[in-house]
Amino acid sequence: MSDKRIVYVCFGTGCLANGSMDVFNEIEKNIENLNLDISVKTIIKSTGCNGLCEKGPVVKIEPDGISYFKVKASDAEEIVKKTILKGEVINRLLYYEATLKRKVKSHKESEFFKRQMKIALRNIGEIDPGNIEDYKINMGYLALDKALFHMSRNDIISEISKSGLRGRGGAGFPTGSKWKQCDSIVSFPKYVVCNGDEGDPGAFMDRSIMEGDPHSVIEGMIICAYAIGAKEGFTYIRDEYSLAIKNMTNAITEARKNGYLGDNILGSSFSFDIQIVRGGGAFVCGESTALMSSIEGSTGEPRAKYIHSVEKGLWGQPTVLNNVETWANVPVIIENGSDWFNAIGTKKSKGTKVFSLVGKVKNTGLVEVPMGTSLRELIYDIGGGIIGDRKFKGVQIGGPSGGCIPEEYLDLSVDYDSLKEADSMMGSGGMIVMDDRTCMVDVARYYLNFLSEESCGKCVPCREGIKRMLEIINDICEGRGKEEDIENLKAISETVSEASLCGLGKSAPNPVISTLKYFSEEYWEHILNKRCRAGVCKELTTYYIGSDSCRGCGLCKKNCPSEAILGEAKKVHFIDGNKCSKCGSCINTCNFDAVKVK
Amino acid sequence: MNTLNFNEIIEKYPKEKRYTLAILQDIQRNFKYIPKDAFTALSLYLNIPIIKLYSMATFYKALSLTPKGKNIITVCDGTACHVRSSSVLIDELQKYLQIKLGETTKDGIFTLQTVNCLGSCAIAPVMVINDKYYGKVTPSAIKKILKQYGGEEDE
């Protein structure tokens, strides 16, 4: 029995939302109260997101390797008295692994975690992001030392190129090439930028890295700055990510104190510093030229990319802009070597990718797997399958720029090129799993609506094209669809995807095109039969209770926010169509599948 | 509005265009919106035309021209939350508070807005009131949650 136990309490946004701060405080209080008896020294660390946010708050105890889930503040006393003092396991707080049909002591035994290979997420959940020493103990800043004193600038760029690392933010451009091109331009000053404007709805891997392991990003940026000769760097973080901003700011301060940022880094002649720029609430600022425009102090309107940013970027100077996850990979590649990274993944997509597995999947959270893992493994083996064991319908990959992939492609290997061939795209790695209760026309509408507000509005195809496509789809969803609408959608899509100024516009039609391709029957059903089979489009849906399935338990009636359900105990219940708001609460609450969609 | 208040906030920053957004956000945080006089003061300080600053204030959703309410209800309408019926929550809230998205209740107690993803998809659908997160919110839970923040139900 070691005489030092470490308790890790997850402080990722998900766990914080579920009360992990109270859990932390209670554990701390209980430990203080027992200070006379302690034979074990305990350090409590707040960590970043473990990835299984749905089962949070997550508490881990080392070196015992015990992981507790859904911990409440009221559990604190028991945890301290039993586990921390005596090493006893509290069974009810353990994770239930469905495939083994039993509880497991450590989260590492669960299918969710076992099948992952954590590179970008290597430290998250294992270190206190506010403590630079934790980062250093876990091999932090060794790569920087190696780069500054044992490698030439060309070596560094060469290693990144050989590793095959591709941009993790969306397009998948080879990172090494980007650095090389920027390095070849003889114009100073040069800049290094981190794109932390993660705007893809459903994606939160960047948030997790910035919150849980900010130094990995900082170290990556310093290494690049040294390689290309930049003195100034910027981390652009979304306005909504307050905790990420806080943790990154703190980390930069700590890095400066320790000589990793500022003048003469680690005693070398290289100087570099990073400034944090807070976004203003605009998805389009995730586009690289819009982001740079925003840093410069203007509105985030993208510019034509006929001259690349590596040549003329921030303030017209050579700039390397990379995504958070990309930066997080850099230190490990330098430390372990390009061959090591190259051996992971597929032929053209090397390394791992972090996916946010969300939506109608049982195990929702962040998952990092080698490129080439199949969708089936991600959704069923790691994700545990569909909630309520309902039928899988499709998975949206790549956010508003991506496409929906149907069941027949479940064995698709997830990598940049395979996804593109299937009319989707890797994007940030957001994976929204959908079931039979998801209307695919509504999904297309959702994304168009999102983009109509987020478009900067500068160019005609994007601004007017999205507006009119949305008008058509709204008409379809609300029962006013016309037969020629499908052709109209396709015609406008073509122009928007090729004539728009920036990536937002160019990829805007993707959700429409992919849902039209794989789920056209749903569109036709909306238009010709005025019916929404998923029961989502309100004007095309009626809910009713099946008389042979209803047991009269009254659960639906109790949960109906519109008081639209009538019925007596043990008698078949009835939905008043005039009051029904089609919120679906009844469908979700009924244990007998008695609520049906007409 | 006392211009001196604005200058305290503005003068923390160098007189460079690149700090425009940061300054506007500080003003927003302090006053819950960008007052007209703030534009004038900032325009003088940075030597940037007022319309350019106004343009930024209407472009970035973090900034507003009218004061936000005492409690800001932000419903996440990210895809994961949408797929878990966040639009239903939004409808219910609009109905309950008798305001549309982006508006503030007459008594100034609640502002209702959406955000396109908070990155808390695992506990979808998510609703944030001020800085407190509520996960897996159901339409029937709304009334109880809001009652904690006061305010009368408008007829």
Added chain:
Amino acid sequence: MRVIIDDKECEASYGEYILQVAKRNDIYIPTLCHSDALPGEGSCRLCVVEVIDKGQSTVVTSCIYPITKEITVVTNSKKITNMRKTIVMLLSARVPNNKVVRKLREEFGISEVTRFRLEELEQCVLCGLCVKACEKLGSSAIAAVNRGVTKKISTPYDEPSLVCIGCGACAYVCPTNAITISEDNGSRKIWGKEFELIKCESCGEFYASKEEVEFSAKKLNEKSIQHNCRKCRKKVNAEKFKEIFADVK
């Protein structure tokens, strides 16, 4: 360097835009938001062309695409024509009663748009030229406000402008005549503000607003202001040069 536009060989300097080269070689590419005086918007996308480089075709806007190597350009393929048609259709949906866009409809053979809900009174296509003109020639009184589908050109709070100098550069440069500027008996009205016009000392015609003249004088650091309209100023300056260079043969 040599570029091929629609099978015609053309000479181009490094960094020249395709549109410039095409114009010089009498190859027609339609434009809307392009102005030789204020180039570089790239917002209407009407001038799209296909650039074929190493067998790969990319759609670019010819007004801001710089020629950096020998390329082949196609301005009138079926793909490009269809794209332009869709753009004109979208523009027509936005400004159904605009004369300039109606002409474009006729040029591309597009019928009136009936599928969508239309704003009968809208005339602005958000090309952004007025904003640029006001920045460069005026007092930066207007800019694009809001984002996405609600974007519009306006003054702060949509109120009558406090800083507009009434020069009318915005209205002059607008390709769809969307900016209302009216003149009546020595008074000009634009952006909700009324301006007193000054008479030319030489010919007596109203030629500029007081604010505009003061603004220009300040910019050019002129100590004394001479009130002359453009025509008369040329005459006055010509006389001056005659005097100065009187004894030069």
